[in-house]
């Protein structure tokens with residue numbers, strides 16, 4: 079329990095090796111304990127997506143160390159599931175087949191998939207059912223609404239039981255009602271499976287509703303400038319977001335970001 | 342409903358109309374047969390000389406298909422290389438463009454020097470003109486993978502081969518089929534060009550021989566045969582395309598309530 083699942087230690091990253099290099103993040107320090115739900119907020123272009131790539135090993139840091147499960151990250155860590163603002167589903171696959179894609183890649187599922195196909199299919203169907211897509215498994219992405227595609231994408235990120243879920247503005251393109259509905263879906267999935275989550279978002283209410291800890295990043299080059307723990311007292315409900323305490327926390331974070339944008 | 346029917350009939354109506362105008366013009370202006378034969382004459386010749394036309398058409402079909410098959414294989418392999426490696430893309434593209442800009446008629450004499458008169462120059466010419474669109478399309482299909490999708494797969498530990506198999510190939514299939522339709526018609530042009538210069542066989546040779554005898558109706562009959570072959574093969578590939586990669590176009594059909 080003592081080693082955090084994800085740790086960034088003085089991580090900096092500059093894009094563009096020669097001449098005009100952009101320092102995207104600088105001296106980034108971040109700890110995410112196992113099983114925690116963490117949200118990262120900050121002004122646009124401050125390096126949030128970059129942070130995701132550093133943690134998942136898609137980009138090597140220019141300096142500093144990124145650790146996952148205590149080990150320095152060298153190359154893609156294979157214990158993650160990812161979802162982005164675009165659902166990025168494959169149009170030639172049905173929702174079910176899209177969800178099952180990671181099983182065709184990640185070991186040990188990959189070598190078991192053929193022999194235990196029925197079992198895996200059942201699992202994927204259950205997952206789709208859990209996010210409210212029962213009955214839509216055999217639809218193609220273009221036959222699904224944006225919200226349904228995003229749910230499918232969430233299932234795809236979770237089907238191989240990753241211990242780390244990375245979400246980069248997954249609900250950013252959805253309308254307010256669908257978004258709040260999906261908060262609850264994600265909250266319930268997390269409560270049931272207790273994977274670790276790093277959620278990048280622009281929506282402070284989303285961050286406060288879902289996470290145990292909110293990290294605020296400075297504008298580029300991004301650093302963590304504030305950290306706010308949001309204690310849990312049992313499962314959260316959407317109604318909680320209308321309480322004065324909740325509004326207070328959101329307001330507090332908003333001020334942090336406002337100050338950051340003003341400078 | 343009637344709009345759909347009209348859409349289907351339109352190509353036929355237009356063809357009939359063209360032939361009608363052509364026929365009428367020949368009669369009205371009393372154009373000589375060795376200048377421009379009437380469609381009805383051409384049709385009559387096609388029936389009368391069916392054996393000769395069929396023989397040469399089959400030969401052209403054979404050289405075209407061999408050249409085309411080579412072009413598909415070569416184009417897919419080259420396109421896969423160019424599309425999946427940035428270095429090869431940068432390195433090979435100018436070369437490919439330059440190569441494609443060379444008029445293939447100018448290459449045929451060289452081919453004759455190398456391989457002599459016969460099928461080989463025709464096959465090679467068909468290959469040369471038709472492999473370029475295949476290469477470019479396959480490369481485009483592979484190179485335009487969304488970066489986020491690639492991130493999702495790479496973060497799962499997918500190898501380059503995995504990404505190619507799961508995403509690259511299915512994604513580039515619509516591009517491939519679109520290029521096959523174009524490539525097959527180009528292949529016909531290639532083989533006929535070569536046959537007119539360097540063969541004793543095939544539609545190209547027949548056209549050259551017939552025009553030397555001022556047998557213009559036979560020339561037109563031969564041209565018609567080659568056009569029909571082109572359309573049929575195009576149609577065939579369009580059909581296969583619709584069957585296999587309908588997902589790429591089906592969005593539109595749905596929007597139109599098909």
Ligand SMILES: Nc1ncnc2c1ncn2[C@@H]1O[C@H](COP(=O)(O)OP(=O)(O)OP(=O)(O)O)[C@@H](O)[C@H]1O
Pocket residue numbers: 093094100101102121122123124125126127128129298
């Ligand atoms: N591939 C790249 N090459 C060069 N610069 C890049 C690249 N990707 C991002 N950057 C730069 O790095 C900085 C951080 O980018 P990043 O995508 O991490 O921001 P972000 O916080 O995710 O922004 P947003 O909230 O708008 O998604 C930006 O200033 C951007 O211009």
Ligand SMILES: [Mg+2]
Pocket residue numbers: 126127128246
């Ligand atoms: Mg971003």
